[in-house]
Amino acid sequence: MMGKPVTSHSVQSLIEASDNGGFSYGEKYSVDTASVAVLALTCVKRSIKAPDRMVLRLKILNALKCLIKNILQETTSDGLIGNLYSTGLAMQALSVTSTNYDCSRTIQTLLERAxxxxxxxxxxASQITPSLENRNYLELNKLDCKDFEKTLDGSVLPLAPPTAPEGVITVHYRVEDGIHYSFNDSIEVTVPVGSSLLQVMEEAAKISPAKFRFTVEQSSWGPFVTSIQVLAGNTEERTYWQFLTGSNALDQGVGDYKPYDREYIVAKFSTY
Structure with missing residues (x-):
């Protein structure tokens, strides 16, 4: 898109996915995936000019209506759409389709959390920033970076020295095979205040490698857990490691989420 060729197969796949629940994983609707689909289909729709492609345009319009309806249904009482980290993309999707919603409440919550x-x-940060600037990814080809460069004088602001958090916390950590029920192991881990979940997992693995060893891969969102003990996620079998606090899935990765004292964290091998 944006001047690049797009196959009709790709467009049709998105349309079929919107019509047949292709953006739901189990009982959960993937707001961020649906929002990216809205941006993609909107871009294609804007490029359709020829009269002989009006049937495709109509199919895209119907798919967009379905996607937007589903996205709006995921709005929470505080204005978030899906969760904190899908809201930025959802705002972009609602913007490019000129959809009315309580934008002021959403922005207020985002600013508080930021x-x-x-x-x-x-x-x-990259997903939320365009929405806070009332922009979207479809405008990337309109940006003039020369104007931005004029605002930079090359100076570097001094950074305040980092302050280390004081004290330690205890986290209850459990790894559970939720598919084959082959293991269910728990441990209490003590780590410094401000530690990430990844650090909790590393400490657990030091104490009991057989039960809590794990592997990760680096992604654009940070470390992604691929396996715990001998169980690895598999895209063909639609299995993965889900992390929960209580009964709620974490909306941050293991490298970003910072547990609080006495929190119960569960890593559960699950399907989607």
Whole structure:
């Protein structure tokens, strides 16, 4: 898109996915995936000019209506759409389709969470920033970086020395095979205040490698857990490691999420 050729097969796949629940994983609707689909289909729709392609345009319009309806249904009472980290993409999707929603409440919640450091992950920040600037990814080819460069004078602001958090916390950590029920192991781990979940997992693996060893791969969102003990996620079998606090799935990765004292964290081998 944006001047690049797009196959009709790709477009049709998105249309079929929107019509047949292709953006749901189990009982959960993937707002961020659906929002990216909205951006993609909107881009294709804008490029359709020829009269002989009006049937395709109509199919795209119907798919967009379905996707937007499903996205709006995931709005929470505080204005988030899906979760904190899908909201930025959802706002872009609603913007390019000129959809009315309580934008002011959504922005207020995002600003509050941004002030508390929820968007320290670069990928999370990159997805939310366009919406806060009333922009979207479809405008990337209109940006003039020369104007931005004029605002930079090359100076570097001094950084305040980092302050280390004081004290330690205890985290209850459990790994559970939720598919084959082959193991269910728990441990209490003590780590410094401000530690990430990844550090909790590393400490557990030091104490009991046989039960808590794990592997990760680096992604644009940071470390992604691929296996715990001998169980690895598999895209063909639609299995993965899900992380929960209580009964709620974490909306941050293991490298960003910072457990609180006495929190119960569960890593559960699951299907989607």
């Amino acid at each position: 002030g508390s450091g929820s968007f320290e992950n670069p990928m999370a």
